[in-house]
Amino acid sequence: xxxxxxxxxxxxxxxxxxxxxxxxxxxxxxxxxxxxxxxxxxxxxxxxxxxxxxxxxxxxxxxxxxxxxxxxxxxxxxxxxxxxxxxxxxxxxxxxxxxxxxxxxxxxxxxxxxxxxxxxxxxxxxxxxxxxxxxxxxxxxxxxxxxxxxxxxxxxxxxxxxxxxxxxxxxxxxxxxxxxxxxxxxxxxxxxxxxxxxxxxxxxxxxxxxxxxxxxxxxxxxxxxxxxxxxxxxxxxxxxxxxxxxxxxxxxxxxxxxxxxxxxxxxxxxxxxxxxxxxxxxxxxxxxxxxxxxxxxxxxxxxxxxxxxxxxxxxxxxxxxxxxxxxxxxxxxxxxxxxxxxxxxxxxxxxxxxxxxxxxxxxxxxxxxxxxxxxxxxxxxxxxxxxxxxxxxxxxxxxxxxxxxxxxxxxxxxxxxxxxxxxxxxxxxxxxxxxxxxxxxxxxxxxxxxxxxxxxxxxxxxxxxxxxxxxxxxxxxxxxxxxxxxxxxxxxxxxxxxxxxxxxxxxxxxxxxxxxxxxxxxxxxxxxxxxxxxxxxxxxxxxxxxxxxxxxxxxxxxxxxxxxxxxxxxxxxxxxxxxxxxxxxxxxxxxxxxxxxxxxxxxxxxxxxxxxxxxxxxxxxxxxxxxxxxxxxxxxxxxxxxxxxxxxxxxxxxxxxxxxxxx
Numbered sequence: 018x019x020x021x022x023x024x025x026x027x028x029x030x031x032x033x034x035x036x037x038x039x040x041x042x043x044x045x046x047x048x049x050x051x052x053x054x055x056x057x058x059x060x061x062x063x064x065x066x067x068x069x070x071x072x073x074x075x076x077x078x079x080x081x082x083x084x085x086x087x088x089x090x091x092x093x094x095x096x097x098x099x100x101x102x103x104x105x106x107x108x109x110x111x112x113x114x115x116x117x118x119x120x121x122x123x124x125x126x127x128x129x130x131x132x133x134x135x136x137x138x139x140x141x142x143x144x145x146x147x148x149x150x151x152x153x154x155x156x157x158x159x160x161x162x163x164x165x166x167x168x169x170x171x172x173x174x175x176x177x178x179x180x181x182x183x184x185x186x187x188x189x190x191x192x193x194x195x196x197x198x199x200x201x202x203x204x205x206x207x208x209x210x211x212x213x214x215x216x217x218x219x220x221x222x223x224x225x226x227x228x229x230x231x232x233x234x235x236x237x238x239x240x241x242x243x244x245x246x247x248x249x250x251x252x253x254x255x256x257x258x259x260x261x262x263x264x265x266x267x268x269x270x271x272x273x274x275x276x277x278x279x280x281x282x283x284x285x286x287x288x289x290x291x292x293x294x295x296x297x298x299x300x301x302x303x304x305x306x307x308x309x310x311x312x313x314x315x316x317x318x319x320x321x322x323x324x325x326x327x328x329x330x331x332x333x334x335x336x337x338x339x340x341x342x343x344x345x346x347x348x349x350x351x352x353x354x355x356x357x358x359x360x361x362x363x364x365x366x367x368x369x370x371x372x373x374x375x376x377x378x379x380x381x382x383x384x385x386x387x388x389x390x391x392x393x394x395x396x397x398x399x400x401x402x403x404x405x406x407x408x409x410x411x412x413x414x415x416x417x418x419x420x421x422x423x424x425x426x427x428x429x430x431x432x433x434x435x436x437x438x439x440x441x442x443x444x445x446x447x448x449x450x451x452x453x454x455x456x457x458x459x460x461x462x463x464x465x466x467x468x469x470x471x472x473x474x475x476x477x478x479x480x481x482x483x484x485x486x487x488x489x490x491x492x493x494x495x496x497x498x499x500x501x502x503x504x505x506x507x508x509x510x511x512x513x514x515x516x517x518x519x520x521x522x523x524x525x526x527x528x529x530x531x532x533x534x535x536x537x538x539x540x541x542x543x544x545x546x547x548x549x550x551x552x553x554x555x556x557x558x559x560x561x562x563x564x565x566x567x568x569x570x571x572x573x574x575x576x577x578x579x580x581x582x583x584x585x586x587x588x589x590x591x592x593x594x595x596x597x598x599x600x601x602x603x604x605x606x607x608x609x610x611x612x613x614x615x616x617x618x619x620x621x622x623x624x625x626x627x628x629x630x631x632x633x634x635x636x637x638x639x640x641x642x643x644x645x646x647x648x649x650x651x652x653x654x655x656x657x658x659x660x661x662x663x664x665x666x667x668x669x670x671x672x673x674x675x676x677x678x679x680x
Contacts, residue, residue: 126582127426127460128547130433131185132590134457137437138178139190141450146197147175148450155443157384165207169217170447172204176220177454180227184461186493186549198224199237203244206252209267215252215259215279218245223286229293231490242295249283250301256323257304259283274323277312278397280305281345281404288352302353309346310357314339317365319346321392331392337376338391340369345404351411363411370405371424377401381432381441395442399455402429406462419574426463429456464544489545492538496553505534510679511559514566514603515541517671520662527672531679534559542570543583547590555594562591563675565603567621571614577621584625588635601636601678602629603671606644607651609660640674 142148151167161167175194182191198221204214225242228235254260255268258275259282266272284305291297312320314329318339325331332338343366350358380393387394406425412418433439438449439456509532512518518537525533536553538545543566546554554562564587567580575583588600602625605618622641629635644667646652653660655667663671 126544126547126579126586127430127464128544128583129586129589130430131457131460132547132586133433133437134439134453134460135182135185135187135190137453138182138450138457139187141438142178142190142193146193146195147171147201148178148194149174149445149447151445151447153446155384157443159386159444160211161213162207162211165205166211166213167445169204169207169213170444172198172201172217173213173220174447174451174454176217176224177451180220180224181454181457183224183227183231184458186490186552188552195224195228195238199235199241203248210262210264212252212259212261212263212271215249215261215283218248218252219259219279219283219286221245222249223289226286226289226293226295229295230289239295242290242293246287246290246295246297249287250298253283253301253305254323256308257301258308258323259305260322275305275308276322277309277319277346278342278400280309280312281342281349282400284309284349284353285345285404285407288349306350306353306355309350310355312346313350313357317362317369318343332390333387333392335391336369337373338393340366340373341377341393341397341401344370344401344408348404348408348411351408360411363408364417367405367408367421370401371421374428377428382443384443386442396444396448398441399429399439399452399459402459403455406459409462416574422463426460429459429463432456464542489538489541489549493549493552496536500556505557506532507558508532508560509534509557510561510563511536511554511557512563512565513537513546513554514543514564515539515569516662517565517568517603518563521668521671523665523668523672527668528676528679537565540569541566542573542575543567543580543587544570547583547587550587550590554591558595559598561599561601561679563601563603563678567605567625568611568614568618571617571621572611577617577624580621581624581628585628588632597634599634599636601638601675603638603675604640606640606671608644608656608662609651609653610656611661612651636678638674638678640671643670643674 138148143150149167149171151164151171161170175197179191179194179198182188182194204217206212206214222242222245225238225245228238229242249259252259252271254271254273254275256274258280260271260273260275260279263271263273284302287297287302287305308323309319311326312323314320314334316336318334318336319342320326320329321331321333321339321342325334328334347358347363347366351363376390376393377398380389380395381398383389383393383395386396389395402425406422409418409422409425412421429439433456434449436449438453440448440452442448442452510528511534512521512524513536515537516539518535519539521527521535521537524535534557538549543564546564546566564584567584570580570583571577584602591598591600604622604626607615607618611618619641622637622639626637626639629637644651644655655664655670656662657664
């Protein structure tokens with residue numbers, strides 16, 4: 018069937034795509050240059066409806082840069098009529114969206130947003146454990162074949178959801194999704210031109226590798242991992258690396274060159290497989306890495322794909338069209354210790370990511386691939402942010418790293434939908450699961466962690482995903498194992514929080530008239546108590562909860578306002594399951610080791626106390642003054658040698674303060 022292409026302006030600043038006749042051969046982005054096919058449903062509708070909402074082009078505000086580009090276009094046009102047309106086009110493409118971008122009710126904090134995202138995945142999961150059905154369409158779906166392409170999308174999206182739920186600490190939907198992946202048949206190439214199956218192989222391999230790294234001993238996990246590794250090897254392009262189209266020769270070993278982002282994702286999955294102890298063919302890594310290195314341009318960004326080597330000025334290859342895909346490419350090369358990437362180049366790439374982010378915003382939720390400025394597509398959005406968040410591993414700890422994490426989160430957190438999902442490119446009903454999975458994993462990596470000092474001492478590239486994203490997983494699993502052997506009684510008093518709770522070994526003796534459960538895990542932040550509430554709070558159905566956390570949060574760079582938000586998230590999450598439970602917050606106490614944080618600690622205490630006083634069934638325990646000596650500074654005699662943790666006398670003060678609140 019003869020291929021049809023859209024036409025547009027010849028300058029990337031004047032139009033969204035370059036598919037004018039002179040670009041219809043090698044100089045094209047194949048996801049847009051697609052044949053119309055009755056079986057594929059590959060046709061265009063100018064104003065699609067998604068969930069009953071008409072979406073205007075998603076380009077962000079009209080700004081001086083946009084006006085400058087439109088002016089340049091008008092100067093080139095030479096026609097008054099065309100000048101008017103271009104001006105109207107600029108307004109059309111750059112006007113703010115007609116629908117509200119933010120949900121009507123924003124979550125109070127990132128942990129609350131993550132929790133809402135997890136709940137969306139739980140609710141949206143199909144009975145067989147997968148995500149997405151391929152039964153919903155808007156008439157603008159990407160070029161695909163039925164049912165093979167849909168199988169690839171379903172398997173790939175489900176693998177991402179399993180990864181996200183694993184990292185978020187959710188078990189029920191995760192286990193069901195994992196079972197689906199272990200029993201589903203392998204996806205196959207469904208057409209000579211299409212290689213969507215490579216995405217499924219990549220993310221299933223990564224998901225299985227992470228299961229192994231988390232200690233899953235099911236032999237099927239390793240078997241599925243090895244099968245998908247074999248398929249990745251089989252479907253690598255003739256020059257190495259991975260693509261998802263083969264419009265040229267339709268050969269068994271794809272005849273088109275690899276894309277930088279597909280190759281990067283593949284290399285990340287291979288790295289985690291190697292971490293999990295799976296033997297990886299050396300040649301597979303070598304040729305893929307070499308191709309990715311060759312795609313790096315002197316500008317510091319990466320070509321869209323190897324086939325565009327001689328078209329460096331293609332809009333997609335210019336910095337504003339390539340800075341998003343540069344993040345996964347840099348990350349993959351850094352993992353495999355390429356000489357082409359170092360910490361300086363990584364930081365430069367991230368700086369460009371933030372500087373030119375508007376062009377990613379323009380593409381988000383656009384219905385057609387590559388029709389936005391500099392050929393940006395919607396489906397880059399959460400993909401790019403996910404790998405950008407993983408790039409934080411390559412940066413030295415410090416304010417700059419914390420700032421970058423906050424900036425990444427700021428481009429993801431506000432876009433959560435009312436149903437708890439995130440999405441960037443409408444694609445049957447697969448877009449919300451994969452977008453939500455990427456967003457959850459991104460936000461988890463942007464949460465500062467201080468829990469595992471041993472892990473932090475290791476080089477970042479040598480740490481497993483389990484260590485990076487869930488440093489307290491082993492402690493939580495130990496609690497769960499103990500619960501299976503001897504389930505704690507319901508209606509008890511539950512102590513939960515950081516090391517101040519974990520080291521309170523005398524809690525049962527201090528409150529002999531109460532049934533006490535201690536679920537403290539050292540080094541944790543308040544957000545971690547939110548994160549694991551489904552596993553170490555809610556299942557016990559306690560009568561009363563004593564929570565102490567927040568000190569580590571300040572050390573990690575969080576503000577008192579953020580600590581308040583995380584406490585509100587804890588209350589919100591627990592009360593959703595246990596509406597009548599009483600929650601007692603044990604206020605932050607001063608200590609000699611962190612006396613410099615005194616003002617911030619007092620401010621956090623004040624914010625939480627005000628919130629507690631305005632709420633129902635909430636208590637605040639104030640212990641600040643009891644920990645001070647006559648000189649107004651923390652007493653040295655109530656702390657261990659580290660001058661941070663309480664000794665027996667310190668815990669006696671806490672016990673006396675908490676006791677009246679347990680009645």
